[in-house]
Amino acid sequence: MAYKQLFGISQRRTFRRLLSNNRERLYRMAYAWTSDPHLADDLVQQTLLKALKNQKQLRDFSTAEGWLFRILSNCLTDYRRARREFLSGENIEIVDKTTPEHHLKHDQMIQKVRQAVQRLPLNHRQVVTLVDLEEFSYASVAQILDIPVGTVMSRLCRGRRALREQLLEMKPSENQRPVTSIKRIK
Amino acid sequence: MNKDINTSEEQLNAFVDGELEAEERNGLFAEAEKSADLDQRICQHRKLKELIKHAYRDVPEPKRRLPGGRTRNSMLNLAIAASLALVLGLTAGMFLRGFLPSVSSPEELAGSGSQLAAAVTENYILHVASGQPEQMKLALQTANDLLSSADPDRPRRVEVVANEQGINLLRTDVTPYSEEISALAAKNVVFYACTKTIQRLEMRGIEVQLVPEAIPGYTALDRVVIRMKDGWQYIKI
Numbered sequence: 231m232a233y234k235q236l237f238g239i240s241q242r243r244t245f246r247r248l249l250s251n252n253r254e255r256l257y258r259m260a261y262a263w264t265s266d267p268h269l270a271d272d273l274v275q276q277t278l279l280k281a282l283k284n285q286k287q288l289r290d291f292s293t294a295e296g297w298l299f300r301i302l303s304n305c306l307t308d309y310r311r312a313r314r315e316f317l318s319g320e321n322i323e324i325v326d327k328t329t330p331e332h333h334l335k336h337d338q339m340i341q342k343v344r345q346a347v348q349r350l351p352l353n354h355r356q357v358v359t360l361v362d363l364e365e366f367s368y369a370s371v372a373q374i375l376d377i378p379v380g381t382v383m384s385r386l387c388r389g390r391r392a393l394r395e396q397l398l399e400m401k402p403s404e405n406q407r408p409v410t411s412i413k414r415i416k
Numbered sequence: 417m418n419k420d421i422n423t424s425e426e427q428l429n430a431f432v433d434g435e436l437e438a439e440e441r442n443g444l445f446a447e448a449e450k451s452a453d454l455d456q457r458i459c460q461h462r463k464l465k466e467l468i469k470h471a472y473r474d475v476p477e478p479k480r481r482l483p484g485g486r487t488r489n490s491m492l493n494l495a496i497a498a499s500l501a502l503v504l505g506l507t508a509g510m511f512l513r514g515f516l517p518s519v520s521s522p523e524e525l526a527g528s529g530s531q532l533a534a535a536v537t538e539n540y541i542l543h544v545a546s547g548q549p550e551q552m553k554l555a556l557q558t559a560n561d562l563l564s565s566a567d568p569d570r571p572r573r574v575e576v577v578a579n580e581q582g583i584n585l586l587r588t589d590v591t592p593y594s595e596e597i598s599a600l601a602a603k604n605v606v607f608y609a610c611t612k613t614i615q616r617l618e619m620r621g622i623e624v625q626l627v628p629e630a631i632p633g634y635t636a637l638d639r640v641v642i643r644m645k646d647g648w649q650y651i652k653i
Contacts, residue, residue, distance in 0.1 A: 242625060243623075246626075246632050249632065249633060250611070250632060250633050253633050257475070261472070261476070262472050262475070267476050267477060268646075270475075275606065278631050278633060279606065279629075279631055282628055282629070282630070282631060283629075285628075339467075340470070340471045343468060343470070344472070347468065347471070358468065359468070359472070361433055362465050362469055363469060363472050365433075367435065368430075383426050383429065383430070387425045387429060390425075390429060390461070391425065394460060397464065397467060398460055398464060
């Protein structure tokens, strides 16, 4: 009984530390997805709240980070769904709400990259940022977003192609058609 | 320059993301040695990846948060931020007390729904620092009254932040009000447990077990200032 109690206390403490340690990462990802600091903050709070409520669902702490990001993704989906219902089916695009004055103060390249990321469809944006910012494996991204690995790869391709065109001014030529494909990924 | 037409974008992505098996990775390195075009494409992919990482290395904090949050600041900045927060909190508290008598006292708030409906803003943060059961009950009652008196067309948000002795409200083994907290959480009242208070108790060897509805991660001061900068009303219980 004492051991069980001690184990429970230790687990709760570890869980609390897990949430505290991941708050900034979740916020950065939420900001990359929404470009809205307030919304990002609210999404992270909802994520932490849901994580606390459902902490018993987390059996394996080694998968905790992916689990948290999955909750964050679900919170964003819920938010967009609620907004869409509220506005009678209007398709909501989350836009960069920072002012031109704010932009002037920031590095132009950073703003250019963020705007380019923001112009991507959300599903491409999520894949690109999960892979590039958090360096999740394709398999982990597939789990977080609940999509097949093949879809992760195709969205990543399209997302990065669009970003390259906007940021590196390197449009892939028509005759540059690949003739081989990946045999196997890790 | 040898034009590379054999390597797909998927392969290049998997290469720069470290997703290729060693054999395929070696093959691509060998190909890049022979083809300047492929070499350039790999560079472009890597450059893009680095650009994105760089662009989000420092993301803006919500505007309501104090300049110089916890994330990347020195202890000096933290001290300055805390002082500013304290001054702002006290000033705003005095302001509210002077100009909004209908929301300045929790005793008045309990059971004064019509006054609340006429209040200037819709959202409230309640601060509980007392461990007295009647004060805790008053905090929960106030949260409940604030919700029930809200205009149905203008949903109201309420948060309760607990620190010092008030943290007992959110400790599973101490609080007499866990059911009331669950009921309020079901109505979207959010409860925050001050991280500093938790740390202080743990340093004294006291294990802090929070009710499932309580969120750690903020100090009470931070949370109050964040919400006040966001235009919320502050009520000290």
